[in-house]
Amino acid sequence: MNALSVPAPELEVETWFNTPRALSLSALRGRVVALHAFQMLCPGCVSHGIPQAERLHDTFAADGLVVIGLHTVFEHHAAMTPVALSAFLHEYRIRMPVGVDRAGAGDRVPRSMRALGLRGTPSLLLIDHLGHVRHHHFGRVDDLVLGAQVARLLAESAAAAAQGCDDGRCAVS
């Protein structure tokens, strides 16, 4: 079962690609976020996870969904450097913003991956407008299921916005 509701810790990112400025979950509060954690040399990420993240953007960006990639290198660190990632993003024509998860001191698992409790790659997290992780998928997830989950979170977000609610508080607008 992947339905839950826990506050998402802030991302810790060394470098961003495909975005003019750094992104943060706190600045995206009020928006629904799909966070796709991948490694550039992970076969399941290349064949399935990344194309699905791009379809999420193509399908739901107009409804307000924000799709972010997170390069969570926990193996083969010497191979999957930011320089290599940059070439990968170029060759695969990947357009979404991608952050490089910050290396942990004395830990092969990087910091955001550790804080988010990811089990590996690909992982896909759906974060609601209050900043809570509501769905946490590890491995392959079906498009019908994912489309439904995103739609429900977007509907919650729209309902809250209509009531003047944000960040857990509802104010007179």
Place this chain on the structure above:
Amino acid sequence: MNALSVPAPELEVETWFNTPRALSLSALRGRVVALHAFQMLCPGCVSHGIPQAERLHDTFAADGLVVIGLHTVFEHHAAMTPVALSAFLHEYRIRMPVGVDRAGAGDRVPRSMRALGLRGTPSLLLIDHLGHVRHHHFGRVDDLVLGAQVARLLAESAAAAAQGCDDGRCAVS
């Protein structure tokens, strides 16, 4: 654009397969219905439409979605008889209820297909709990899009049920 809201005319069906009793949209009022119109010799139905209808059932039946097949023969009538359809359903292991659209008098297009205004096969209609056609797809439709549309209609249905509303009227429960 496929979002709309028009009352769905009742189905006119000669024979039902995979169901112990005849189905009707009026009896399904209060439920969200995915109506998949197909022909057994339509390549796009076989390769894409029917498998998607079955995935819809597998994914959303537990949430209340009803998936119904409708065999809308508008060409090659001598080939796509009920006997042939029965063999087809058996060979392709199709489990969803399927109705045979009733032939129109002097009309190669059958009655339900004409009444629903279908342009061909495969077509997929999403009908809300009030019996209104809300989405009308002709040809291929993406799973992410479809998952989101179904989720929104199921959420409407659940909200109405929670308020004691049904069939357009809200009653004290």
Place this chain on the structure above:
Amino acid sequence: MNALSVPAPELEVETWFNTPRALSLSALRGRVVALHAFQMLCPGCVSHGIPQAERLHDTFAADGLVVIGLHTVFEHHAAMTPVALSAFLHEYRIRMPVGVDRAGAGDRVPRSMRALGLRGTPSLLLIDHLGHVRHHHFGRVDDLVLGAQVARLLAESAAAAAQGCDDGRCAVS
């Protein structure tokens, strides 16, 4: 193991489609023949076998390969009639010659299928220039393997033709 060499019995066909005249293996002696046995309501035939037979034609017709379909109905006889097959061939845009295997008296398995010893559909037989069945595949066969088998039989045929050999006899030319 599918490599062998047995004389192919002559086809017994009720009706031909996609050819102006009846075909026979005896008249095709000297040519390499790929005989694809299928049923129009067999899922594996539709998804895999028939497209592969068409690729065989597209790839090797210029080198002399003859590709023939054989509709070997051994179940659901009332559904898979010649009228239904005609609609099927039209809808799936199938261009290769297709013969309808002749029904056996008191036998649900048709005559050619019985004589050829087919185990079911899809089956693909490769028949050499001497009229011998050299490869007999039941179910799915890999394109690399198949390409190699066809190439070897075409090479034998070309070598025999270059030596003035045909039908098992080599004559001074």
Place this chain on the structure above:
Amino acid sequence: MNALSVPAPELEVETWFNTPRALSLSALRGRVVALHAFQMLCPGCVSHGIPQAERLHDTFAADGLVVIGLHTVFEHHAAMTPVALSAFLHEYRIRMPVGVDRAGAGDRVPRSMRALGLRGTPSLLLIDHLGHVRHHHFGRVDDLVLGAQVARLLAESAAAAAQGCDDGRCAVS
């Protein structure tokens, strides 16, 4: 048209993976060789070319075909280092011998790639038992076509071996 016959220049390789000793085309004289040139960040290589090279090995190794990968980096040199290639081969479970094409002095195209006249990646060269390039494919090549080409070269090789011929000379054995 990809049929030709030119002597293959010797490979110039910096490092080998998946083989206990360095390979050379001259030492493989008498064998049919499939040489697959790729880059680890080339999408068409990952999705199509490399899996096909592995299918070639699985299908034809028992008949004597030798399949060799050649990592011909002509762009993103800082990303596609031998260290990165090693991680890539591990993650994608690639078992065939792979040589790293030697960098050219003042040339972004590496030496073997330049000498072989490759136009890009993926490229697949079929080299006969005499050491001649007989087929040179750039981009996607169909399995039926490829299976036939390999079978013809293996047949030539077997015929030459049966006659005691090797390396262009036929000797009394």
